[in-house]
Every structure is written in structure tokens, then in C-alpha cells.
Amino acid sequence: MHDDILKWRVGDATITSVPESSDPTSPKFMFSSIDKDGVLDLRSKSPWLAPFVGEKGHLLQKIHCCVIDTGAERIAVDTCVGNDKERGNPLWHEQQGPFLERLSDAGYAPESITHVVCTHLHVDHVGWNTRLVDGEWVPTFPNAEYVFVGIEFDHWSSTEDLFGDPVFEDSVAPIKDAGLANLVGxxxxxxxxxxxxxxxxxxxxxxxxxxxxxxERAIITGDMAHSPIQIANPDLSSSFDTDPDMARATRFEAFARWADGQTLVIGTHFGTPTAGTMHVDGDSYRLETGP
Ligand SMILES: [Zn+2]
Incomplete structure (x- = not known):
């Protein structure tokens, strides 16, 4: 099994994290208001950030899919970047990675997935919704109900992707066309x-x-927070937020709900160890990732 496959138990359910890629990322790529020195400064004030920050102030990030196994359902949450997609980002362009083999090795062959959930419809959350077969984008998970929030689906069906890539066209529309999409609240x-x-x-x-x-309770964040530095400083909004003020208000509200010391918070882009319990820490929050 791939070294970096992580598993958490939540009562009678398990959550398995299957990574697609892990990369140190410049903070400036995601946050206009903090640079590497600012990140190192934050890490020295909040030592719990150490596993998530590189020596030179890079953010240690990953792209992964979480499979929630309840016994009755196998729910794949966020489907990463995918293979063969035409993308402006050279790291992601026509990627040829072993994600599906890792997923199968972890015990979750694509045919066995019952539901796919996308926290939102950005490029790194919908990629493996489809795969390229004989020049056509077909559903990767043929037996799954793909659950999309209606507001999100409607927004991206009429809005250009962040980087101008055909994300909706190659990774979302074919699911609707195949009759596998369920638009929900x-x-x-x-x-x-x-x-x-x-x-x-x-x-x-x-x-x-x-x-x-x-x-027991766990939360998979999606991109309401990209990095644990936003737990230490919830004011930090990502450059990719559609509405930075609303995103900031959401972080303060959600962290206040989740910081009960019991809830396992699993970050959708947090590098390994990826999850921890959230606690109030002065006027912000911290994640306890220890054993
Ligand atoms: Zn993302």
C-alpha cells in the first residue's frame, strides 16, 4: 500500500485518505497577504504548525481523496486533478499518475464506490469524476451517484474556471449527460x-x-481552509476565494463549531498528518495532531 494512505475511524465508519500528489507550495501562490517569512513567523508563535510548514516557509500541501466507508456506503469525497486533462498549470497538464491504482490498493476499486461528493467544483476536486476512454470523458465511478450542490453546479455551468481550463466541460458535464448527477441542497x-x-x-x-x-465526529473541510495557517490565523483568505469576506466569516463560524477538542478535522489540502482535533487557542485556534 502507498506509504501515505491514512485511515481514521469514526464510530462504525472509516475514512481513508488516498493521495494524488504532495507538494511544497509557495504561500504567495495561495495568499496575497502572507509570504514565507510571515509563515515562519506564524510557525514560531504556533509550534503545532511545524508538520505543515517547510524549513524555508513553504506550505506542505497535498491533493487527496477521502473515502468514507459506512458499511452501507462508500463515498469518495473530492476527486483530485485526474489524468489526461488539458490544464494551464504545467504540474497538472495531461497528468499521468497512479491514483486509481492507489485507490484500488486501498480496497476501493472504482466500481465499488456508491457516491461521489465534490465539496466544490474547482479543478483539483473534480478531476477523477471522469477518465479518458477512446477519446471520450466517461464516469470513472460507473455505479456511483455523483452528488453536486445545485448552487455550485449552476454557478460553474455559466462561469469561466479560475485558470480558463475546460473543467466543467470535461469533469462535470459528462456526469450529468450520463444521468449520474444528483443536484442537492x-x-x-x-x-x-x-x-x-x-x-x-x-x-x-x-x-x-x-x-x-x-x-464521534469528523469533518472534511474542503477548501474553506487551504492550509492549517488559516486555523492559526482565520483572517487569512485565499486568493482563490470567490468572496473573501464571506469565506472569512465562514471560517470563524465553522471553527467555533468544530473547536470542541473532540471533532477530527481533516484538511482537504493539509499535508500529512492531514488531520487533528481542533481547540480554541487564545483568540484563534489550533489543531492537535499528536498520537
Ligand atoms: Zn482545492
Whole structure:
């Protein structure tokens, strides 16, 4: 099994993180208001950030898919960048990675996935919705119901992608055309353990995914926070937020809800160890990632 496959238990459910890629990222790529020195300064004030910040102030980030296995459902949350896609970012252009093999090695062959959830419809969250077969984009998960928030679907069906890439056309529209899309509200529920929390601002219909079982709770953030530095300083909005003020308000509201010391918060782009319990820390928050 790939070294970096992580697994967490939440009551009777498990959540398995299958990575597509892990890269040190310049903070300036995502945040206009903080540079590497600012990140190193924040790390010295908040030592818990150490696993997520490189020696020179890079952010240690990853792109991964979380499979929630409830026994009754196998729900793939966020499908990364994908292979063969035409993308402006050279790291992602016509990528040829072993993600699907890793997913199968982790015990989740594509045919066995019952639901696909995208926290939002950006390029790095929808890629493996489809794969290229004989020149056509076909659903990668042929037996799955793909659950999209209606507001999000409507927004990106009529708005150009961040980087001008044909993301909706190659990774979302073919799912609708194949009859596998279910457009839902931001408070949607799947089975007994899984529900959505509306966390708008990064995009208009952005959601986080809550898993509750046996008195335990986990949250998959999506991109309402890109890096744990936003837990240490929730004021930091990403350059990619559609509505930075709303995104900031969402972070303060959601972190206040999640910082009960019990909830396992799983970051959609946080490098390994990727998850921890959230706690109030002075006038902000911290993630405890220890054993
Ligand atoms: Zn993202």
C-alpha cells in the first residue's frame, strides 16, 4: 500500500485518505497577504504548525481523496486533478499518475464506490469524476451517484474556471449527460452517518462533509481552509476565494463549531498528518495532531 494512505475511524465508519500528489507550495501562490517569512513567523508563535510548514516557509500541501466507508456506503469525497486533462498549470497538464491504482490498493476499486461528493467544483476536486476512454470523458465511478450542490453546479455551468481550463466541460458535464448527477441542497444527508455543512465563500455553494457515528465526529473541510495557517490565523483568505469576506466569516463560524477538542478535522489540502482535533487557542485556534 502507498506509504501515505491514512485511515481514521469514526464510530462504525472509516475514512481513508488516498493521495494524488504532495507538494511544497509557495504561500504567495495561495495568499496575497502572507509570504514565507510571515509563515515562519506564524510557525514560531504556533509550534503545532511545524508538520505543515517547510524549513524555508513553504506550505506542505497535498491533493487527496477521502473515502468514507459506512458499511452501507462508500463515498469518495473530492476527486483530485485526474489524468489526461488539458490544464494551464504545467504540474497538472495531461497528468499521468497512479491514483486509481492507489485507490484500488486501498480496497476501493472504482466500481465499488456508491457516491461521489465534490465539496466544490474547482479543478483539483473534480478531476477523477471522469477518465479518458477512446477519446471520450466517461464516469470513472460507473455505479456511483455523483452528488453536486445545485448552487455550485449552476454557478460553474455559466462561469469561466479560475485558470480558463475546460473543467466543467470535461469533469462535470459528462456526469450529468450520463444521468449520474444528483443536484442537492447544501444541507444534504447521505445514509445514517454523513451530512453536509454549508461553508460558502471559497465558492458560492461550497460544503464541508460531516461524519458522525457512535458519538464521534469528523469533518472534511474542503477548501474553506487551504492550509492549517488559516486555523492559526482565520483572517487569512485565499486568493482563490470567490468572496473573501464571506469565506472569512465562514471560517470563524465553522471553527467555533468544530473547536470542541473532540471533532477530527481533516484538511482537504493539509499535508500529512492531514488531520487533528481542533481547540480554541487564545483568540484563534489550533489543531492537535499528536498520537
Ligand atoms: Zn482545492
Amino acid at each position: 447544501s444541507d444534504h444527508v447521505i445514509g445514517n452517518f454523513v451530512s453536509f455543512e454549508s461553508t460558502p465563500g471559497h465558492t458560492p455553494g461550497h460544503i464541508s462533509v460531516r461524519v458522525e457515528s457512535g458519538g
